[in-house]
Amino acid sequence: QVHLQLWGAGLLKPSETLSLTCGVSGVSLRGYYWSWIRQSAGKGLEWIAEINHSGSTNYNPSLKSRVTISLDRSTNQFSLKLRSVTAADTAVYYCARKPDSSYAFFDFWGQGSLVTVSS
């Protein structure tokens, strides 16, 4: 059974770095694309970035300058860092899986983690 569990700091101050990790169980990272997606309160879904098992990455151009996505095959985890956060980065953050193609769909999602940016 595939399960994605994410964790990280839930409260940040402006200018700090958001750091989230998604632990994957029930399947290897190999053969899939792994994404971060966020959703501001009452708003739609915004894709942030993806990485595949070989480390190839794609980023949302609107966030690319502040985002780093990485993976750790030894722990079966992948991570997100978003630098210089502002209140506009307050959102529920999800991690999700796609079968091995950028064109594919998200078939498994983590439970979501609220990150609040406030001074």
Next chain:
Amino acid sequence: SYVLTQAPSVSVAPGKTALITCGGNNIGSKNVHWYQQKPGQAPVLVVHDDGDRPSGIPERFSGSNSGNTATLTISRVEAGDEADFYCHVWDNSGGLVVFGGGTKLTVL
């Protein structure tokens, strides 16, 4: 960048058919995926690759895609179908995932 347009809301009576559309330039040439999201929950895939259903999704959910419009059809709508629905494509020219703005389905 590629833009997907969804109506903000759709209302339908129980037992009737709901049509949720997703507009985009020549979207018929892309693979469209649909997600259902209930309050406080992560999205759930209901249709992928235009019209395929994941296991466990009722046959009442179907999809089509042609020209500039993709459509998610929910037949015999039930109260439990009430949710936000999002379409998704891969923008090959921009190298990114694109989501529609979402449609709130209200069951009257």
